[in-house]
């Protein structure tokens with residue numbers, strides 16, 4: 001088995017009497033996009049700061065790209081791209097100067113690469129940092145994280161404060177990184193922004209990892225609302241009998257609405273027996289699904 005990109009065992013961090021992490025076991029495989037989810041205060045930022053050696057753990061083990069963060073120094077830091085949601089920069093230099101300086105620290109980046117990223121995000125490299133809006137500073141943050149094509153990207157609530165256009169560009173960057181074999185570890189407190197890119201999601205709560213799931217599997221179990229408009233009247237009974245389909249209603253004989261759990265195959269094949277004018281299926285809310293599923297398992301466990 002290849003070495004994981006990130007591994008922690010029984011990782012503990014206390015802040016005086018406050019709990020930061022209470023024994024976190026985490027494994028992020030090389031080449032995957034891993035969404036690290038949890039409510040505020042769960043321990044996401046604490047974990048990420050330990051990975052980057054910005055703070056040190058109270059106990060447990062941690063390796064990043066096979067190296068302990070505290071022993072990795074500059075050589076390890078160069079192999080990582082890091083972005084915090086509240087990327088803080090200030091100063092009189094221009095965005096180009098700052099990125100050039102950071103690029104040197106990372107061992108050099110072709111100037112074309114910086115220009116290309118800035119172009120995609122609509123960032124004017126000639127502007128002084130201190131005159132930039134919050135959104136534009138965040139663009140500088142995105143460029144500095146991705147520009148050196150690091151083996152590992154560590155992104156802490158990266159899309160908070162990005163406008164929708166930028167969020168889409170960001171999603172594209174994460175997908176390209178994955179296609180290029182880079183590993184991405186991304187924290188968030190909303191499933192929506194990670195479900196577009198993540199292979200797996202891990203849920204952290206009260207300083208512990210409580211669940212890990214493949215996004216694909218979550219999708220397979222998902223429940224969607226479906227609406228199909230037919231040219232001619234259809235019989236609701238035929239559709240109600242299909243596997244995974246319930247709550248069937250038909251308006252004016254031609255508009256069928258139902259809930260679909262799991263695969264769409266049977267429903268699509270039944271619909272194909274008629275002339276379909278249009279079809280709408282809402283994207284499932286994986287967050288709801290995830291928490292319903294785990295609340296259910298927890299209830300089973302307690303009952304047992």
Ligand SMILES: Nc1ncnc2c1ncn2[C@@H]1O[C@H](COP(=O)(O)OP(=O)(O)OP(=O)(O)O)[C@@H](O)[C@H]1O
Nearest residue numbers: 015018019020038039040041042043044045046047
């Ligand atoms: N410097 C600190 N001093 C004291 N307690 C801290 C400190 N930093 C974090 N904590 C505590 O550690 C716990 C985990 O915080 P952490 O910031 O890692 O959570 P998080 O999951 O990143 O949440 P958020 O999304 O709010 O940033 C919280 O209870 C928090 O109050």
